Amino acid sequence: MASSKADGFEAIRATLQRGVAIPAHPLALNAQRKLDERRQRALSRYYIAAGSGGLAVGVHTTQFEIRESKYGLFEPVLTLAKEEMDRADVGRAEPLVRVGGIAGPTKQAVAEAGLLRELGYHAGLLSLAAMKSADDDELIAHCQAVSEVIPVVGFYLQSAVGGRPLPFAFWRRLAELPNVVAIKIAPFNRYQTLDVVRAVAESGRDDLTLYTGNDDNIVLDLLTPHRFCVDGQVVERRIVGGLLGHWSVWTQKAAELLTRCQHVVANGGQVDADMLALAIEVTDSNAAFFDAANGFAGCIAGLHEVLRRQGLLEGIWCLNPDETLGRGQLAEIDRVYAAYPHLNDDAFVAEHRDAWLAG
Numbered sequence: 001m002a003s004s005k006a007d008g009f010e011a012i013r014a015t016l017q018r019g020v021a022i023p024a025h026p027l028a029l030n031a032q033r034k035l036d037e038r039r040q041r042a043l044s045r046y047y048i049a050a051g052s053g054g055l056a057v058g059v060h061t062t063q064f065e066i067r068e069s070k071y072g073l074f075e076p077v078l079t080l081a082k083e084e085m086d087r088a089d090v091g092r093a094e095p096l097v098r099v100g101g102i103a104g105p106t107k108q109a110v111a112e113a114g115l116l117r118e119l120g121y122h123a124g125l126l127s128l129a130a131m132k133s134a135d136d137d138e139l140i141a142h143c144q145a146v147s148e149v150i151p152v153v154g155f156y157l158q159s160a161v162g163g164r165p166l167p168f169a170f171w172r173r174l175a176e177l178p179n180v181v182a183i184k185i186a187p188f189n190r191y192q193t194l195d196v197v198r199a200v201a202e203s204g205r206d207d208l209t210l211y212t213g214n215d216d217n218i219v220l221d222l223l224t225p226h227r228f229c230v231d232g233q234v235v236e237r238r239i240v241g242g243l244l245g246h247w248s249v250w251t252q253k254a255a256e257l258l259t260r261c262q263h264v265v266a267n268g269g270q271v272d273a274d275m276l277a278l279a280i281e282v283t284d285s286n287a288a289f290f291d292a293a294n295g296f297a298g299c300i301a302g303l304h305e306v307l308r309r310q311g312l313l314e315g316i317w318c319l320n321p322d323e324t325l326g327r328g329q330l331a332e333i334d335r336v337y338a339a340y341p342h343l344n345d346d347a348f349v350a351e352h353r354d355a356w357l358a359g
Contacts, residue, residue, distance in 0.1 A: 019240030020053020024061035042356040044084035051255030054097025113149035147179035154183035171199035186213025215246040219279035222261035252345035294326030
């Protein structure tokens with residue numbers, strides 16, 4: 001049975017609880033839609049150099065299709081990221097948090113958890129998208145089985161990209177599983193977000209860490225104290241970091257944004273008008289990158305387009321040839337690039353890109 005206290009995990013837990021920026025790692029393909037290993041490594045190097053505290057690999061942004069036998073990319077992509085994190089950790093005082101995506105029904109999910117553990121990943125981000133007809137008992141049994149192999153990061157994935165509604169009762173029970181160590185909250189919905197935070201507050205666990213995956217509400221998620229009355233006492237929980245597809249682009253500025261939000265919280269939590277304006281700018285940028293106007297159809301291709309402009313990717317290709325930019329999305333990306341030049345890290349990328357792409 002996996003233990004979140006084994007294999008040095010307590011140091012990783014401390015990093016998670018402090019709150020770090022964890023970008024969801026994209027997939028670099030060439031024009032033949034084959035893995036571009038050089039650019040895949042370059043992306044990992046970019047995220048690490050930009051100030052990320054970890055990487056999430058094999059998740060939605062990496063394209064769930066990598067698991068399909070006709071591609072066979074799940075293990076190779078996880079391995080490339082592992083090698084780059086191994087290299088980086090040699091010179092780091094604090095190791096990178098290694099999160100791998102886990103998907104599918106229980107048999108598949110347990111097998112993926114075993115592979116992650118074998119490759120040295122610290123935790124699995126557990127998607128329940130394949131369990132659409134399962135009831136709460138079945139879902140909890142599924143999560144329990146995976147958590148016996150590797151520490152689990154719960155995942156509330158928005159319905160628009162394959163997730164399913166998950167009630168408060170599910171999250172309250174999930175919080176009782178000791179090897180669930182964090183939850184990524186990404187329903188893009190205020191009510192559902194509150195369900196998760198309240199469930200954790202009522203569980204009494206102060207070691208279960210909350211991360212935002214709400215790419216449409218990043219700044220306010222990081223700044224907001226969530227207070228609930230539990231057994232007659234006010235209990236406060238905060239979302240301390242981000243595990244985000246949005247943070248796979250403009251990542252240096254994203255890491256700086258997290259630090260700025262944490263500084264506000266540490267100094268009393270008073271939020272000024274500039275921070276509220278910044279929250280809107282980040283959300284507006286996300287609407288363009290994620291193709292909100294077209295129901296998020298171009299959410300992966302939009303991220304690829306930003307990385308292509310920076311020279312980190314050669315093109316915006318996805319494994320599914322039908323997955324591309326939405327109607328009007330290119331113009332929207334142009335618009336937010338012009339509107340918010342202070343949010344991009346193009347100069348940082350240009351300075352280091354050749355080194356990241358070399359060897």
